[in-house]
Amino acid sequence: MTNFTEEQKKQETTMEKYVEVYNYTNKILDLIEKQEISTEEAEWVTRQTVDNFRDHVNPGFLSYRKSVTKDGQFAAVEWKDSGLNCFMDVNGKEYIDCLGGFGIYNVGHGHPKVKQAVFNQMNRQALHSQDLLDPLRAMLAKILADITPGDLKYAFFANSGTEAVEAALKLAKMHSDRTTFIATTRAFHGKSLGSLSGTAKGVFRKPFLPMIPGFRHVHFGDIEMMRKTMEVCAMVGEDVAAVIIEPIQGEGGVNLPPEAYLKQLRELCDQYGALLIFDEVQTGMGRTGKMFCCEHYGVVPDILCLAKAFGGGIMPAGAIVATEEVFKSFFPNPFMHTTTFGGNPLACAAAIATFNVLIEENLPARAAEMGEFMLKGLREAADEHGDKVLEIRGMGLLIGIEFHNDEIGYEVSKGLFDKGILVAGTLINAKTIRIEPPLTITIEQAERVIAEFRNVLAQIRV
Numbered sequence: 106m107t108n109f110t111e112e113q114k115k116q117e118t119t120m121e122k123y124v125e126v127y128n129y130t131n132k133i134l135d136l137i138e139k140q141e142i143s144t145e146e147a148e149w150v151t152r153q154t155v156d157n158f159r160d161h162v163n164p165g166f167l168s169y170r171k172s173v174t175k176d177g178q179f180a181a182v183e184w185k186d187s188g189l190n191c192f193m194d195v196n197g198k199e200y201i202d203c204l205g206g207f208g209i210y211n212v213g214h215g216h217p218k219v220k221q222a223v224f225n226q227m228n229r230q231a232l233h234s235q236d237l238l239d240p241l242r243a244m245l246a247k248i249l250a251d252i253t254p255g256d257l258k259y260a261f262f263a264n265s266g267t268e269a270v271e272a273a274l275k276l277a278k279m280h281s282d283r284t285t286f287i288a289t290t291r292a293f294h295g296k297s298l299g300s301l302s303g304t305a306k307g308v309f310r311k312p313f314l315p316m317i318p319g320f321r322h323v324h325f326g327d328i329e330m331m332r333k334t335m336e337v338c339a340m341v342g343e344d345v346a347a348v349i350i351e352p353i354q355g356e357g358g359v360n361l362p363p364e365a366y367l368k369q370l371r372e373l374c375d376q377y378g379a380l381l382i383f384d385e386v387q388t389g390m391g392r393t394g395k396m397f398c399c400e401h402y403g404v405v406p407d408i409l410c411l412a413k414a415f416g417g418g419i420m421p422a423g424a425i426v427a428t429e430e431v432f433k434s435f436f437p438n439p440f441m442h443t444t445t446f447g448g449n450p451l452a453c454a455a456a457i458a459t460f461n462v463l464i465e466e467n468l469p470a471r472a473a474e475m476g477e478f479m480l481k482g483l484r485e486a487a488d489e490h491g492d493k494v495l496e497i498r499g500m501g502l503l504i505g506i507e508f509h510n511d512e513i514g515y516e517v518s519k520g521l522f523d524k525g526i527l528v529a530g531t532l533i534n535a536k537t538i539r540i541e542p543p544l545t546i547t548i549e550q551a552e553r554v555i556a557e558f559r560n561v562l563a564q565i566r567v
């Protein structure tokens with residue numbers, strides 16, 4: 106047993122051993138409070154960020170940043186929003202955000218109405234006791250029932266996309282008493298173990314095998330392969346609980362399905378008594394030119410997954426919405442699937458304000474219009490560069506530019522970043538970079554993106 110001296114005991118009680126941590130927290134809290142920071146402070150922030158990433162977060166991030174930026178630009182540290190469609194790094198360089206946090210900024214960066222709703226709710230009550238009925242969750246569930254297509258009616262709230270997918274998978278099992286799931290090649294559904302089972306990319310899955318038993322993958326867009334797989338599953342007594350699919354694949358490189366595919370898929374699911382789960386974490390909330398992407402194809406799923414832009418670019422938030430027929434499996438015991446923070450008052454306030462803004466500013470239609478403008482402009486810019494650009498495709502403001510190889514993609518990303526335009530290499534298909542700006546992007550900003558894309562293409566040697 107250790108005997109503390111009086112001095113040591115005093116130190117323990119006065120928290121003196123934490124004095125350095127305490128001072129560090131004070132310094133950071135001061136910085137957070139400031140709207141403008143000095144050059145010295147900016148240097149301090151950059152040094153601290155780079156050092157701490159190397160020593161305490163993951164040095165791999167620094168290597169990654171070096172691969173997608175020129176010269177010393179890997180150390181660019183993001184600091185604040187600059188209008189709805191741009192942000193600034195700590196040194197005051199402005200970027201047009203064409204990555205949009207992989208599609209979280211549909212209503213823009215820090216939309217005043219969403220911010221205000223969250224502030225107001227925070228000032229009254231940030232989180233709730235968990236036991237009494239909480240009003241905003243109930244009201245948001247009604248909004249979702251009204252705004253989603255078909256007879257989707259009951260909602261469960263989560264904090265992220267992967268959590269929404271987990272809820273969908275558990276609900277499908279609960280409803281069907283079956284354990285087989287079919288997902289598609291190049292799918293991305295998240296990285297927790299359940300959703301990762303549906304995600305398709307080998308490198309992300311391999312170290313964590315085996316996945317949840319019962320998952321199979323078929324080629325995205327291949328209805329015959331889907332049909333045969335369903336048929337075989339039924340023949341061998343492993344009936345399909347659900348098919349999970351993104352109506353348009355995002356991370357996988359912006360892949361659009363053949364026109365009739367989703368309708369045929371709906372029919373197949375009905376034929377075999379399987380549920381259809383649409384993962385609209387990235388395509389929802391107006392991104393593709395309609396409030397939900399499935400509306401383009403006239404197909405209603407049994408379960409719809411939402412996240413990313415659902416929290417208005419202010420709060421982390423996710424949800425599933427399901428038909429009563431399916432969701433009623435959760436009625437007898439509402440504690441069958443729960444999460445402490447899912448559907449918290451701040452997240453709900455943000456989501457409610459997000460739908461308010463999407464409707465008020467007619468953003469789905471704007472996404473369709475601006476998407477067409479950008480798609481046309483980018484295609485024209487790439488016209489003479491068939492040796493570099495393989496294809497440019499997309500719907501609304503979910504646009505993918507596919508190059509002949511990764512190298513060209515990286516060079517284009519670097520060149521654009523240098524000019525203050527942030528784009529995304531997709532996580533699964535590095536040959537394709539994604540353009541997913543806020544739906545509020547202006548014509549002038551879109552024109553600048555197209556012009557710089559044209560310039561960068563001209564500079565690259567293949």
Ligand SMILES: *Cc1c(COP(=O)(O)O)cnc(C)c1O
Nearest residue numbers: 265266267293294295384386387
């Ligand atoms: C991003 C994404 C997810 C995962 O969302 P997280 O919030 O990162 O867990 C799931 N599905 C799709 C389609 C996504 O784009």
